[in-house]
Amino acid sequence: MEHITLNPATSARGDIKLPGSKSISNRVLLLAALSAKGETTRVRDVLDSDDIRVMLAALNTLGVSVTQVAEHDYDVIGTGGDFPNKDADLFMGNAGTAIRPLTAVLALQNGTYHLHGVPRMHERPIGDLIDALRQIGAQVEYKGNDGFPPFVLSPAVLPDGDLSLSIKGNVSSQFLTAVLMAAPLLKRTLTIHVVDELISKPYIEITLNLMARFGVNVTRNGWSSFTIEAGAAYTSPKEIYVEGDASSASYFLALGALGGGPLRVTGVGLSSIQGDVRFANALQMMGANVMMGENWIEVRGIHHEDDPDETQLKGIELDCNHIPDAAMTLAAAALFAKGSTKLTNIASWRVKETDRLSAMATELRKVGATVEEGADYIVVTPPTKDAWQHAAIDTYDDHRMAMCFSLVALSKVGVTINDPKCVGKTFPTYFEVLQSLLK
Ligand SMILES: O=C(O)C1=C[C@@H](OP(=O)(O)O)[C@@H](O)[C@H](O)C1
Ligand SMILES: C=C(OP(=O)(O)O)C(=O)O
Numbered sequence: 001m002e003h004i005t006l007n008p009a010t011s012a013r014g015d016i017k018l019p020g021s022k023s024i025s026n027r028v029l030l031l032a033a034l035s036a037k038g039e040t041t042r043v044r045d046v047l048d049s050d051d052i053r054v055m056l057a058a059l060n061t062l063g064v065s066v067t068q069v070a071e072h073d074y075d076v077i078g079t080g081g082d083f084p085n086k087d088a089d090l091f092m093g094n095a096g097t098a099i100r101p102l103t104a105v106l107a108l109q110n111g112t113y114h115l116h117g118v119p120r121m122h123e124r125p126i127g128d129l130i131d132a133l134r135q136i137g138a139q140v141e142y143k144g145n146d147g148f149p150p151f152v153l154s155p156a157v158l159p160d161g162d163l164s165l166s167i168k169g170n171v172s173s174q175f176l177t178a179v180l181m182a183a184p185l186l187k188r189t190l191t192i193h194v195v196d197e198l199i200s201k202p203y204i205e206i207t208l209n210l211m212a213r214f215g216v217n218v219t220r221n222g223w224s225s226f227t228i229e230a231g232a233a234y235t236s237p238k239e240i241y242v243e244g245d246a247s248s249a250s251y252f253l254a255l256g257a258l259g260g261g262p263l264r265v266t267g268v269g270l271s272s273i274q275g276d277v278r279f280a281n282a283l284q285m286m287g288a289n290v291m292m293g294e295n296w297i298e299v300r301g302i303h304h305e306d307d308p309d310e311t312q313l314k315g316i317e318l319d320c321n322h323i324p325d326a327a328m329t330l331a332a333a334a335l336f337a338k339g340s341t342k343l344t345n346i347a348s349w350r351v352k353e354t355d356r357l358s359a360m361a362t363e364l365r366k367v368g369a370t371v372e373e374g375a376d377y378i379v380v381t382p383p384t385k386d387a388w389q390h391a392a393i394d395t396y397d398d399h400r401m402a403m404c405f406s407l408v409a410l411s412k413v414g415v416t417i418n419d420p421k422c423v424g425k426t427f428p429t430y431f432e433v434l435q436s437l438l439k
Helices: 022-034 050-061 096-106 119-123 127-134 174-186 202-213 246-258 275-285 327-336 347-351 356-367 399-410 420-425 430-437
Strands: 003-006 012-017 040-044 066-070 073-077 087-091 112-116 139-142 151-154 163-168 190-195 219-221 225-228 239-241 260-266 289-292 296-300 317-319 341-344 370-373 377-381 415-418
Touching (some): 022 174, 050 066, 174 225, 246 275, 327 377
Antiparallel strands (some): 003 415, 289 296
């Protein structure tokens, strides 16, 4: 198996420009494609990674004009919400931000579409979204297991008059995002009722913010209902910049905290629309020194009084429902803290790229930590000074497992990461950027 060994490093410092946000790139590419017919949107600073390639390839197959005009910039021509190709087979890889919104949009295209992905995608739930879409007439036939891809969408049969549906929010917020983004295609007033507790709420704020940038304002009643009026239609903002990826920022911010810093990331900051910028607050709770500008975040560690080479973070207890992706980075940073760290309300970890609660517990133990794995929480107690082990970390085809465990390079034993190329899902150049910061 391919692997990368990171030798023990004593510090991490430097300045990096973040790659574009996965969540924003995929939303904006789709919204640009749904904008008024013939309008061109120049989308700048798009992330170059597997998940975005899945969206770009799907739009291309669907007959949308998407032209790369510079390394990270694309011109997308609006279709008025009506894709030219009405019959397509679409490979969705393992990209939640591609398959979920596209399912809702394609269910309303008056066409026939076969959606499928990698084997893990076929284990990731989508039933709550399909159930919601069926309430407004979507025609969906599962081709494997009910509630999971693969499936075939056929032309919807819409009921008359104003529409409403109920959607469950407790497995993934991407289902609500998908229905919100597709709603203007109905050209009827749609009211969405959210049942059960909605998780990962900040991602809904990203969705609403970007829909507004494309001219669609959603009326909301807190987190319980959302209404999109009949006259809503996407219009192109002509040009839009994708922020840096706040989840990718978390690895570097943690490195700065553990490796002394100063470590500055540019691309996200006070004006970010991504919830994962709040990872910086969690690091602050652990004792790191954090500064933020509009478009940058800088972190320094707190040095141990007796040993200036050691940073001294402290364990925390935190409800991480609002930062499900960056929370994984806290679990890895917890290896270096004084005392235990308990991360709660993270049941969704089990249905992502892998069962992340189980994978995280297994790999943290290999390094020497004591770990308690609950149904929806994890408690990490760091190894004692002599209990650190150099481990070969399995990554379960999960980019975040690989990136999180790279923090262990700052221990006295270093770390080996198996199958490091899995970072291609969101950050293909991660290990090169990392090496430039470690000393
Ligand atoms: O909407 C989005 O862009 C995302 C929502 C989150 O998923 P859940 O809502 O399933 O927690 C997050 O984990 C994922 O990486 C991206
Ligand atoms: C959960 C993730 O991805 P997806 O968009 O496929 O849900 C992730 O990137 O951590």
